[in-house]
Amino acid sequence: MLEFLNQIINGLSLGSIYALVALGYTMVYGIIRLINFAHGEIYMFGAFAGMLAITVLRLPFFLALIFAMVVSALLGVVIERVAYKPLRKSSKTAALITAIGISFLLQNVTAMVMGNNTSAFPQVFDQKVYDFGGIRINSLQILIFGVTIVLMFLLQFIVLKTKLGRAMRSVAVDKDASVLMGVNVDNTITITFAIGSALAAAAGVLIGLYHIRVVFWMGTAPGLKAFVAAVFGGIGSIPGAMIGGFAIGLMEAMVAGYGGSMWSPYRDAVVYLLLIIVLLVKPSGLLGKNVKEKV
Amino acid sequence: MKNYLNKRNLITLVVVGLIFFAIQFMIKERIITAYMRSNLYWIGIYIILGLSLNMIIGITGQLSLGHAGFMSIGAFAAAVVLKTNPTMTGLYIGIGIGVLISLAVSFVVAVPTLRLKGDYLAIATLGVAEIIRIVLNNLGITGGASGISNIKMLMSWPLLYTFVILTIFLTHNFKNSAIGRACISIKEDEIAAEAMGINTTKYKVIAFMFGAALAAMAGSLFSTTYYIVKPDSFGVNTSINILILVVFGGMGSLSGTIIATFIIGFVNIVLQPYAEIRMILYALILIIVMIFRPQGLLGSQELSTKLLPNFKWKRKEKSS
Amino acid sequence: MSLLQIEKLTRNFGGLSAVSNVSLEVEEHELVGLIGPNGAGKTTLFNVLTGVYTPSSGRVMFQKGDKSIELSKLPPYKITRMGVARTFQNIRLFKELSVLDNVKIAMNHEARYGLFGALLRVGNYFKSEALIEEKAHAFLKEVNLDELAETKAKNLPYGKQRQLEIARALATGAKLLFLDEPAAGMNPQETHALTGFIKEIKEKMNLTIVLIEHDMSLVMEICERIFVLDYGKLIASGTPDEIKNNPRVIEAYLGDEVEL
Numbered sequence: 001m002l003e004f005l006n007q008i009i010n011g012l013s014l015g016s017i018y019a020l021v022a023l024g025y026t027m028v029y030g031i032i033r034l035i036n037f038a039h040g041e042i043y044m045f046g047a048f049a050g051m052l053a054i055t056v057l058r059l060p061f062f063l064a065l066i067f068a069m070v071v072s073a074l075l076g077v078v079i080e081r082v083a084y085k086p087l088r089k090s091s092k093t094a095a096l097i098t099a100i101g102i103s104f105l106l107q108n109v110t111a112m113v114m115g116n117n118t119s120a121f122p123q124v125f126d127q128k129v130y131d132f133g134g135i136r137i138n139s140l141q142i143l144i145f146g147v148t149i150v151l152m153f154l155l156q157f158i159v160l161k162t163k164l165g166r167a168m169r170s171v172a173v174d175k176d177a178s179v180l181m182g183v184n185v186d187n188t189i190t191i192t193f194a195i196g197s198a199l200a201a202a203a204g205v206l207i208g209l210y211h212i213r214v215v216f217w218m219g220t221a222p223g224l225k226a227f228v229a230a231v232f233g234g235i236g237s238i239p240g241a242m243i244g245g246f247a248i249g250l251m252e253a254m255v256a257g258y259g260g261s262m263w264s265p266y267r268d269a270v271v272y273l274l275l276i277i278v279l280l281v282k283p284s285g286l287l288g289k290n291v292k293e294k295v
Numbered sequence: 296m297k298n299y300l301n302k303r304n305l306i307t308l309v310v311v312g313l314i315f316f317a318i319q320f321m322i323k324e325r326i327i328t329a330y331m332r333s334n335l336y337w338i339g340i341y342i343i344l345g346l347s348l349n350m351i352i353g354i355t356g357q358l359s360l361g362h363a364g365f366m367s368i369g370a371f372a373a374a375v376v377l378k379t380n381p382t383m384t385g386l387y388i389g390i391g392i393g394v395l396i397s398l399a400v401s402f403v404v405a406v407p408t409l410r411l412k413g414d415y416l417a418i419a420t421l422g423v424a425e426i427i428r429i430v431l432n433n434l435g436i437t438g439g440a441s442g443i444s445n446i447k448m449l450m451s452w453p454l455l456y457t458f459v460i461l462t463i464f465l466t467h468n469f470k471n472s473a474i475g476r477a478c479i480s481i482k483e484d485e486i487a488a489e490a491m492g493i494n495t496t497k498y499k500v501i502a503f504m505f506g507a508a509l510a511a512m513a514g515s516l517f518s519t520t521y522y523i524v525k526p527d528s529f530g531v532n533t534s535i536n537i538l539i540l541v542v543f544g545g546m547g548s549l550s551g552t553i554i555a556t557f558i559i560g561f562v563n564i565v566l567q568p569y570a571e572i573r574m575i576l577y578a579l580i581l582i583i584v585m586i587f588r589p590q591g592l593l594g595s596q597e598l599s600t601k602l603l604p605n606f607k608w609k610r611k612e613k614s615s
Numbered sequence: 616m617s618l619l620q621i622e623k624l625t626r627n628f629g630g631l632s633a634v635s636n637v638s639l640e641v642e643e644h645e646l647v648g649l650i651g652p653n654g655a656g657k658t659t660l661f662n663v664l665t666g667v668y669t670p671s672s673g674r675v676m677f678q679k680g681d682k683s684i685e686l687s688k689l690p691p692y693k694i695t696r697m698g699v700a701r702t703f704q705n706i707r708l709f710k711e712l713s714v715l716d717n718v719k720i721a722m723n724h725e726a727r728y729g730l731f732g733a734l735l736r737v738g739n740y741f742k743s744e745a746l747i748e749e750k751a752h753a754f755l756k757e758v759n760l761d762e763l764a765e766t767k768a769k770n771l772p773y774g775k776q777r778q779l780e781i782a783r784a785l786a787t788g789a790k791l792l793f794l795d796e797p798a799a800g801m802n803p804q805e806t807h808a809l810t811g812f813i814k815e816i817k818e819k820m821n822l823t824i825v826l827i828e829h830d831m832s833l834v835m836e837i838c839e840r841i842f843v844l845d846y847g848k849l850i851a852s853g854t855p856d857e858i859k860n861n862p863r864v865i866e867a868y869l870g871d872e873v874e875l
Contacts (some may be wrong), residue, residue, distance in 0.1 A: 034413045044579040086586050092413045092590045093358050100360075100535055101581030108578060112571035129574035182428055220531065224425070226420065279419050280407050299736070306784045465734050472717075472733035472740070472745070473726030480720045483709035490665060490707075492695035492787050501730065596696060 001219045007252065007257040013141040013251020014208075016148035016292040021226030022201035022233065022241035023155065024196025030089065030172045030236035031192050038079060039200055040223015041106035044199025046072040047208040047218065048114060053119050061124045063207075065147070067197035068205045076197025077190050078233070103223075110216040118215040121208040121280035151202060152242060159238060170194055172236065221260070221268065225252075228275040236287025243286060246273075302532055315456055331564075332452070336520045338560035343462045345540035345552040347509030350537070351567075353546035353595070354470055355502040356395040356482025357409060358417040362510050364424030365401060367431060367510030367529035369393030370518040374443040375436060378517060381447030387517055393511040399426070401507030402500065407445045409499040424534060431526035453528050458516060461510055466549055469505060479547070497569055507534035514588050538571040539577050545591030550598035556590075616678050618643040618823050619664075624673035624687075626656075626663050633659040635847040641791075643678075646817055646824045648838035650831075650858075652867060654678035656847040658704055661793050665701045677791070680871060696724060700789035702766045702780045704827075710769035714760055717768055718751045722736055722784035725750065751786070758782040758816065774805040780814060785820065794826040798833050804832060810837055835859070843867065844863070847868045 021043050046068045053064035083102055085259025087095045128139040159165035168179045175185055199260045207222070208214045225248055248271055255267040264276045278285060298585060321327045327335070351359045373389030380388065408419045431441045469475050477498045480488040489495050518524045534613075540559060544551030559577075566573040584591060617640035624762045625636040633737045634656045641647055649657050661780045664675055666689055675686040679697055686694050709717050725747050732738040755761040760782060771779060777797055784792055797813070798806045808831055817824055830842065834841065843851040843858060845867040851858060860863055 083582055090585070093356075094585045096358065096414050096417060097538070098585040100538070101578045101585065103578075104532075104535060104581065105575060106579035107500065108407070108571050109573035114577070139578070143574050152406055181501050224418075228422075232419075265433045266429060269426045275422045276408065279411055279415055281376050283411065283415065324707040370760075424628065450708055468734050468736055471724050473728070473743075474730060474733045476720050477715065477723050479707050479716075483711060484668070484707050487703070487707035487709065488720070490695060490701055490703075491783065492692050492700075493694045493720065505730075 003257065005135050005149050007143060008251045009135070010135055010244060010257070011140075011250030011253030013144045013249070014253055015246035016144050016247075017203045017207050017222065018229045018248050020148055020151065020199045020206075020228045021173060021240045022229040022245045023152075023238060024200045025227050025230040026233070026235055026238060026241040027192050027196045029230070030238075031168065031189055032084070032086065033092070035099065035227065036084075036193075036196075037096060038102035038106060039196070040124055040219035040221075040226070041103050041110075042072050042076055042197045042219070043200040043204040043207075043222060043226075044214070044216065044219030045075060045106060045204070046197075047066040047204030047214040048110065048119075049201065051119060051154075051204030051208055051214050053281070054122050054124060054272075065202060065205050068104025068201045072201030072204075073194035080190055080193040085189075100161065107216050108218070114216060116216070118213040121212050121214050123212055124209070140210050144210060147202065147206060155199070155238065158195070162169050164188070164191060225268070225271050227228040228278075231275060232278050233284075234285030237285070237287040240285055240287035247256060296431040304598075308523065309369070311460060313373060315453075318452055318456075327593055332562050333520075334450070334453035334515075334560060336450055336455055337563070338522065338556055340457055340516050341540060341560070342536070342553055342556045343513035344537045344561065345512055345544065345556050346462050346466045346549055347506040347513065348537050349541045349547065349549065349552050350466060350469060350478075351503050352541050353548065353552075354475060354482065355478040355499055357499055357503065358413060359420040359506075360417045360534050361404075361420035361422075361424030362425075362506070362536070363419075363529040363531070363533035365397045365507040365510040366514035366533070366537075367524075368383070368397045368400060368525065369514030369530070370433060370524045371514075372396060372445050372511070374518040377447045377449075378443065381525045385447070385451060386449050386515065389446075389518075390512055390515040393515050394508045397507045398504055399509035401504045405500045405503040408546070409496060409503060421531060421534070424529070424531070428526045428529060431529075437526070440526065440527075442523065444523040446518050446522040448455075448519060448522050450608045452517065455516070457511065462512075463553075465509070470547075470583070472548065473534065474498065474501060475554075482547070482614070514550040532548035535581075536577070539590075541580055543580055543591055545593035545595060546598055547595035548591065548593040551596075554598070555559070556595045616683065618645075618678050619642060619679075619825075620676040621664070622674050622676065624660070624663060625657055625671045626668055627671045631650065632734055632847045634663060634670075637844070637849045638673075638850060639842055639852065641823060641825060643823055644821060646813075646826075646837055646839050648831075648834040648841040649827045649844065650834060651844035652842060655844040655867075657844055660702060660844065661827065662794055663687070664793060665699065667693045668778060677724040694861050695787050695855075697712075697749075698788060699793070700787045700791075701793040702777075702784050702786035702795055702797060704799065706780055708768040708776060708777050708783070711767060713767055714755065715764040716770070717779060718754055718786045719747055721783045722747055722788075724753075734823060753783070753829050754786055757819070758785070758812075768868075774801060775799070776810065777805075777809065781812070781816070785816065785822075790821070791823045792825070794824060794828075795830065796827050798828060798830045802831075806833055807857055807873060809833075813837060817872070837874075 021039065024039050027034060028034055042136035049071045050064050052063065053059045053067040059067060079102055083098050084095065087098055104211045117219025125139065130137045159168060170181065170183055171185050171188045179185055226245065227242035229248040230241045232247060251272060251274070252267050255270050256264045257268065318327070322332060344362065348362045351357050353441055357568035369390065372393030373386060375393065386421050404423050408416060411419055431437050437443060460602065477493045480491065481495050482496060485495055540552055540555045544555030562576065563573065618640040619693055621637055621639050624634055624637045625632060637660065642862060645717060650659055652710060663670050664686065666686070670687050677684045677686045677697060684697055686697065686699065691836065709720065726744040727739045732740045752764065756839060760779060763775065768776065768779060780799065781794065795849065798809055801809060813824065814837060816822060841855055841858045843864050850863050850867060851861045
């Protein structure tokens with residue numbers, strides 16, 4: 001039972017990371033039906049930006065976090081304007097291949113600038129482990145979970161209570177009608193990219209802090225798993241991405257914790273298997289809507 | 296058999312033979328160095344990979360991001376067999392086993408996932424390739440994460456050339472048959488294809504399995520060329536490297552894939568010492584091609600004498 | 616037995632009945648029209664008949680020779696193989712392919728060789744390909760498109776594209792044809808040419824045709840019987856003259872300002 005609770009705690013902190021990244025996937029997909037394959041690289045970029053903000057700019061952690069979020073948001077905006085916008089009328093395949101290209105580009109530029117090896121992420125907080133009668137919680141896990149919850153509330157507020165959020169929701173439902181209603185569709189799409197990128201960057205900084213290292217390929221696997229989380233929760237649905245992220249985190253923690261030496265190496269494989277099963281059984285996910293092609 | 300004996304096929308045969316002997320001569324006379332030869336092997340193996348992926352993406356229009364997974368199946372099958380039987384027979388057995396496993400795995404994968412559309416399919420195939428990689432990483436017989444090394448090196452120009460020509464022959468025939476037409480109609484408009492009586496699921500599965508089998512064959516050649524195979528050599532990046540060839544050359548164009556592979560192969564040689572710049576260049580190729588020329592170098596056209604307006608006599612042959 | 620029997624067919628989307636409890640019969644060699652205001656469920660009915668959608672309830676029976684076949688249990692490609700083909704409201708040609716290849720694909724079931732025949736070009740490959748080529752050309756001659764055989768479908772003029780789509784549906788060997796707004800977007804000359812074309816192929820190939828159309832002059836000119844849908848329900852059926860004077864039809868159309 002204790003082991004179970006400990007794995008739940010591990011799962012929730014891991015799931016926070018997936019949920020933050022999944023939100024970006026789901027928002028972008030919701031608004032322009034594109035799987036932003038480069039999203040995992042934004043997360044990686046954010047981790048580096050946070051690391052450099054602390055080591056080079058000497059910013060305190062929370063300022064570094066905000067700095068990383070802002071810079072990554074700008075990167076997201078540039079990518080959207082330069083690479084995705086010209087392709088908005090092209091086939092989905094073309095857009096997806098472009099996204100793959102962007103992902104490749106970001107990884108290799110980072111590798112060239114920052115080197116192929118891992119860089120150390122400064123330990124700005126002393127890690128404390130609290131023991132509640134066998135249930136062990138790491139202080140960084142609390143930080144990750146706390147920051148995630150705050151950001152989620154902020155996002156929900158923006159989406160549900162502001163004019164910008166209303167514009168985002170309307171563009172997601174019907175672009176053409178939104179134009180007629182006076183919504184600036186291009187700007188709304190750009191801002192969606194910015195918000196999604198900022199959330200991924202926050203996740204990147206948090207994971208860098210937790211693992212005390214960053215490296216150019218660190219975005220690939222979490223990016224994919226966060227995508228699985230978005231699909232599992234129902235792609236296009238913001239609450240779905242949150243639930244999906246936590247679900248994937250918990251699942252992975254359980255396989256790692258209970259799989260033993262036999263199954264725990266397959267913790268990633270299980271996530272991909274889940275993806276395929278969800279796509280086949282209920283491609284709309286937990287909270288998504290079914291869309292059928294018009295004939 | 297008499298159908299094979301026409302002027303066009305004879306010319307093709309002569310050209311194929313001439314290329315073979317020319318390169319063979321240059322290797323013998325050491326005009327082609329060992330270093331260039333290894334690049335030649337790379338180009339040959341990637342032509343097979345590119346053509347096989349073109350069957351799935353270019354001809355049938357199904358975006359697969361898991362091609363390296365099927366390549367790894369062939370690579371490890373050949374590696375395992377060659378460890379106990381380091382002969383040409385061993386290589387052929389390895390290729391055979393690899394192709395069979397690849398067919399079986401691709402069938403299991405294809406039947407359910409090909410129901411998915413476009414980008415969902417891409418992600419699902421990527422997931423499948425990752426699962427294959429993780430399984431290989433944890434499997435005893437394939438040496439776990441460190442893989443298998445000291446595989447018998449059996450690659451030679453005649454062997455490479457035979458398999459490349461075989462692949463071109465098979466993929467060209469596939470494309471220009473009723474099956475190929477069915478696949479192309481699916482790429483063009485799946486709903487219309489179905490309304491024309493095309494069993495779209497069946498043809499998607501056939502194209503997927505055909506591509507997977509050829510990829511396994513290329514994988515086997517890969518392991519005997521580079522005498523070491525590791526599961527991590529067959530990750531997402533490798534799948535994307537193959538994808539670049541198809542996208543750059545033109546989806547649906549076999550000659551386009553071949554030309555693209557040569558170009559990329561030469562770029563590799565020139566940029567050998569600068570790995571990151573090479574990858575950045577590839578990334579830029581993907582992005583720029585998609586934005587400015589999404590159909591690739593040749594589009595779905597084939598490079599042929601028909602493209603030359605002055606060769607009037609070629610036209611007549613068509614009706615014969 | 617009628618060639619086509621639709622029995623109490625219903626198709627729901629969510630809580631909405633796009634087609635509700637429609638029963639009708641089409642006799643062999645008939646040319647019938649399916650009309651109704653926008654959103655009446657005409658295209659949905661076609662989509663159910665050709666297997667794109669499965670019916671929520673009811674069934675569709677098709678008479679093939681002596682056998683009675685339940686179409687509503689078959690996937691679209693099998694329905695086509697039974698001899699039932701369609702065209703689409705928004706033309707769905709294989710745009711990048713030549714006119715000839717568009718027709719060849721419709722004739723794909725004529726290929727008498729399998730995967731190995733195709734890959735190695737053995738068995739019936741050459742014979743079968745030559746036969747398909749010949750048949751496709753002969754067919755194109757019959758529908759007056761042979762001169763355009765090598766033209767890419769997307770480069771055809773609009774009227775010819777519509778014509779090719781009908782021809783392609785016929786090339787599947789269909790005896791029952793569903794045409795979804797064949798005259799949509801056409802000018803009067805093109806519509807006139809199309810009317811002639813439909814009449815001609817119907818006689819020449821002994822076809823049964825069901826067509827959806829908004830151009831009432833075309834419907835009244837060539838249809839022998841007309842069915843009227845409104846809000847998913849069949850509200851009237853009869854000869855063009857009967858339909859013109861049917862008060863329920865006039866009422867349904869009033870808002871649409873269509874000259875009957």
